[in-house]
Amino acid sequence: MYKAMTIAGSDSGGGAGIQADLKTFQERNVFGTSAITALTAQNTLGVQGVYPQSLECVEAQVDAVLSDIGTDAVKTGMLFSASLIRLVANKLDEYQVNNLVIDPVMIAKGGAPLLQEEAVVELRETLLPLGKVVTPNLPEAGKILDGRKIETIEEMEQAAKDIQAMGPEAVVIKGGHLGSEERSVDVLYDGERFFHYDSERISTKHTHGTGCTFSACIAAELAKGKNIPEAVKIAKYYITAAIRYSLNVGNGIGPTNHSA
């Protein structure tokens, strides 16, 4: 059986983070493993607490999984600090992980910081060059590019090109935040070509965990041997259905539906 690993934060509310990733791996028929970088106390109303784990704890989890079970792909999500990013990058290098999907998680929808401000430099310089695919949304791409505003599809293409030049094999800029567009368009740049992935824009507030789910799906498909454009295409279909049938649980922003 193909295997995928997530190195990310736990969402006690079950909609994002490690929980979303493992549900996605299950739905995409790969065996999922995890290393938890931070615990969050969280529900549909927001993040009530963030508890980063020690370097020793994260290292022990990664070693335990990769020295025995191994993996066909890894995705990283919430890494929280520069020191955790450095550790994870060293480990991915040590185990020669080459199907690496990096979701550069920075801020939760409710505004809680999931990556310390000063860690953006470490993300850019240490982790991004190891990536097969990096999946920023528009605010994250803007932060990686020193505060650039990205407001059109052309600017998304330029941003994808500029982030790809930082070292990863490919970059998908997610257009969900581009409110000016009637459709939801994601732009992939693989170093040679641009690909546009277009879907209807679904009107719902229940979109918690979309980024986690999308990047986990790409990792699962890469684990199975799909190439990058195919993996992104499948992930776009998967996340569109997950948003269309998203769940009205709790009193706030509900999660996407992993089994839609």
Ligand code: PLP
């Ligand atoms: N909590 C954790 C642990 C996450 O990894 C993420 C995803 O990026 C979030 C929360 C944010 O979820 P959202 O912004 O989709 O509500």
